[in-house]
Amino acid sequence: MNIIEVTNLTGGYNVPILKGLQLEIHKGEFFALLGQNGSGKTTLFKLITGQLPVTEGEIWISNKNLFEMTKLEKAKKMAVLTQEIEVSFDYTVEEIISLGRYPHQTGFIKQLSKRDRQVIESAMQLTDTCQFRSKTFRVLSGGEKQRVLLAKALAQEPEILLLDEPTNHLDLKHTLQLLDLLKARQYETGLTIFAILHDVNVASLYADRIGLLQDGKLLQVGDATILKDSNILQEVFDIELKQQSHPTIAKPQLLLTPNLTQEMPKESFDNSYQMTKTEEYIHVHFNKPLRTISNSVIGEGLNWSKHFVNVRVDKQYNSATPVEDLTNLLSSNAIPTKHTCGLMTAVNLEDAVMLSYNDLGIPIFVVVTAGTGNAVDITAQIDTEENRTIGTINTMLFIDAHLTDGALINAMMSVTEAKVKVLNELQIIDPVTKTIATGTSTDAIIIGVTQRGEAKLYAGSGTTIGKSIGQAVYQATFKSLENYLLRLNEKA
């Protein structure tokens, strides 16, 4: 059901800003209006709240023509929170909030009833403004004033809440609190929310539907997925926005990219890093951060890192706090953990293989440490969750290339395929299933790419990058496992 219907609306100032606009707001939804400065958001807001006259078209509120509604009818239906946060008199906070009850007061002498007082109290608690109740409104900070005016709007108990940039003056905590509060009111009381927002990410997280306004026209209306369309975003905001998903909520988030003149490192790939190898760790330090994908102990996921470390731990190492342990170890070696992808291994670092590869014209550097104590055939139908001896294949792969996130996943596949081939050729057996192993139970991969040059969409086996990864990883893993097996044989 539509609670607001705007049909063929033309209106504005001397010249019309909105021309033939069509919009429906559903009862109980959170609708966000987005658009560039001057696109007409406030003008639409003022037309809906009756602050500006309509030149053409109609506005219906709950099936009633806005211009047939009395002031009191409108005030019972709609509460408005604008950016104008000054009030003319020296009211106290409690007095200001009490004004919200005015449309509900009856009788000749308007007095606050018991219920009015309860509603005011509850609005103050919800907006965390109780502590200011006796203060003069004028002396509050911008954000505090905003919360008091929201309390006044809530005290009005409207069916529709219209907000013009409600989080404008608020810090992050109060922005989140205000939006959570609005969302809770929406769910609990069926409140309809119409909000002008500038923050596209906030709109994506909180709005059920979003309207994109451009030059007085609605270019698109829909749920947050409309923000995934880079062409529409470019058209509405006139800038390039990078889109990614929120890590825990299924909503898109948009990122700004500063237009800094990218100073491209002129150094060759081979000169862009230094490597240190001790008995305790292998440390590859790049001059510039690399885009990374990894399942490392520190710096996992998609990231940017300059330092790549594989630290040796004891064979008996079995700690519940590997992140803390590794952090401490790195700190004691003056390696900055915030810029690091860090792995652990129990294999002897003497067997590590470092290999530079450039046969196909794509510079690659790969470091592999390998042990097969935990060799597992992942396809065997046996529950292998039992204690095994330590042994891991850790692969750190660095490529002088520009890969998209999808291509980074391709690259992970390429590394894995090359590793499986080695295990197959060396006939590494899963000791439990007696079949050929596909990996070890704790294998780790770090891929770091310089992001220089043209962005590549693929890095799988059908591409030169994929082939380069395959050959480099194959050679390094083969050699590293040979070293490991040789040491085992010598011991035996």
Ligand SMILES: Nc1ncnc2c1ncn2[C@@H]1O[C@H](COP(=O)(O)OP(=O)(O)OP(=O)(O)O)[C@@H](O)[C@H]1O
């Ligand atoms: N009182 C006014 N008289 C004449 N023109 C006005 C008036 N107020 C706004 N305008 C013009 O109307 C157009 C739309 O303004 P509006 O305030 O609706 O934009 P907006 O989308 O809310 O922008 P912002 O994001 O900057 O708040 C602008 O070109 C503006 O200059």
